[in-house]
Amino acid sequence: MNKILVTGGCGYIGAHTIVDLIQNGFDPISIDNNSRSTPALLAGIKDITGVTIKNYKVDLSNFDEAYAVFQENTDIKGIIHFAAYKAVGESVEKPLMYFENNLFSLINVLKCANEFNIPHFIFSSSCTVYGSPDKIPVTEDTPTQPAESSYGATKQMGEEIVRDVTKAGELQSVLLRYFNPVGAHASALIGELPLGKPQNLIPAITQTAIGKLKEVTVYGNDYPTRDGSCIRDYVHVCDIAHAHTLALQYLIEKKNKEKSEIYNLGTGNGVSVLEAIHAFEKVSNHKLNYKIGARRPGDIMAIYANNSLAKDKLGWIPKYSLDEMMDTAWKWELKLKQDEALHNNPNFQMN
Numbered sequence: 001m002n003k004i005l006v007t008g009g010c011g012y013i014g015a016h017t018i019v020d021l022i023q024n025g026f027d028p029i030s031i032d033n034n035s036r037s038t039p040a041l042l043a044g045i046k047d048i049t050g051v052t053i054k055n056y057k058v059d060l061s062n063f064d065e066a067y068a069v070f071q072e073n074t075d076i077k078g079i080i081h082f083a084a085y086k087a088v089g090e091s092v093e094k095p096l097m098y099f100e101n102n103l104f105s106l107i108n109v110l111k112c113a114n115e116f117n118i119p120h121f122i123f124s125s126s127c128t129v130y131g132s133p134d135k136i137p138v139t140e141d142t143p144t145q146p147a148e149s150s151y152g153a154t155k156q157m158g159e160e161i162v163r164d165v166t167k168a169g170e171l172q173s174v175l176l177r178y179f180n181p182v183g184a185h186a187s188a189l190i191g192e193l194p195l196g197k198p199q200n201l202i203p204a205i206t207q208t209a210i211g212k213l214k215e216v217t218v219y220g221n222d223y224p225t226r227d228g229s230c231i232r233d234y235v236h237v238c239d240i241a242h243a244h245t246l247a248l249q250y251l252i253e254k255k256n257k258e259k260s261e262i263y264n265l266g267t268g269n270g271v272s273v274l275e276a277i278h279a280f281e282k283v284s285n286h287k288l289n290y291k292i293g294a295r296r297p298g299d300i301m302a303i304y305a306n307n308s309l310a311k312d313k314l315g316w317i318p319k320y321s322l323d324e325m326m327d328t329a330w331k332w333e334l335k336l337k338q339d340e341a342l343h344n345n346p347n348f349q350m351n
């Protein structure tokens with residue numbers, strides 16, 4: 001089986017991608033220093049697939065530590081690089097921490113890929129690179145704009161680094177620009193584990209509904225959109241995960257025309273904040289406590305994808321609806337609460 005290195009494999013998208021890779025016959029290993037994740041999702045992966053994933057708890061921004069993992073696994077056939085900090089607000093306060101972690105990690109992984117002649121590389125990029133687009137939906141040719149945050153800058157620089165290293169060497173790469181990944185695996189055994197108060201909308205909704213948070217603040221309803229709230233392209237995390245498997249197969253089967261190719265991963269449907277809230281209320285049968293607040297600095301008004309290139313070239317067809325995104329996100333939140341209750345239960349015996 002093809003051994004695939006997933007960096008950030010204990011994270012939200014990383015864990016869902018590992019499940020999809022296993023179910024498509026790959027043999028994943030993970031490198032994750034758990035600075036922004038816990039090994040908890042590895043247990044969920046085992047429950048879903050029966051496979052115990054080996055995670056190397058290594059800081060990729062330390063070259064020697066990263067190199068040692070590659071020395072121990074000289075049969076790695078491909079790399080999917082997720083490992084990065086991704087909190088937009090934090091990146092504005094701590095730019096150097098973001099540039100050091102996100103770029104040093106990427107550069108070290110690419111150096112090892114060259115050193116060990118690993119042919120295939122998938123880079124986790126983001127719609128953030130488009131900034132606030134003049135025209136939507138955005139295609140892969142839509143010009144990128146100056147990043148609004150250091151997080152976005154690391155994604156733009158990351159894309160340039162991957163493309164230049166690909167051009168100069170033997171590597172073949174695919175850069176995947178995620179829109180807004182949401183939801184959880186249907187089993188509710190893996191999902192998003194935001195650290196602290198969630199910045200993203202969907203976990204803020206589910207944590208409010210479950211009672212962890214008092215209310216959701218809608219950051220502005222005075223935008224020139226159909227209902228005044230911002231529009232985004234929410235896409236189920238399992239659809240995002242499957243796109244990585246398809247991109248890997250695409251490179252392995254040498255279907256790529258260019259050495260490095262870029263794909264938008266969005267559903268192509270724009271959904272407003274208020275529409276997302278109402279969809280959640282419908283599927284959860286739960287009246288959500290929310291209020292209208294001030295706009296959030298750095299937010300763009302609207303963005304959603306033209307995803308026809310990923311469909312045509314990778315054969316990627318996102319299959320989860322907005323209702324399924326909300327339903328799986330809610331079921332995951334309910335499972336977390338159930339597990340919490342179980343673990344807090346004095347009669348609960350760890351087996």
Ligand code: WQD
Nearest residue numbers: 088126128178180199200201204217218219230273296299
């Ligand atoms: C979505 C909408 C908020 C929280 C981020 C990253 C991006 C990508 C996806 C990685 C916005 C509104 C939110 C809340 C709200 N991540 N909102 N109340 O900012 O579109 O993108 O996640 O690739 O890089 O920037 O996602 O979920 O934070 O916000 O009204 O409590 O929900 O204003 O309009 P965002 P988000």
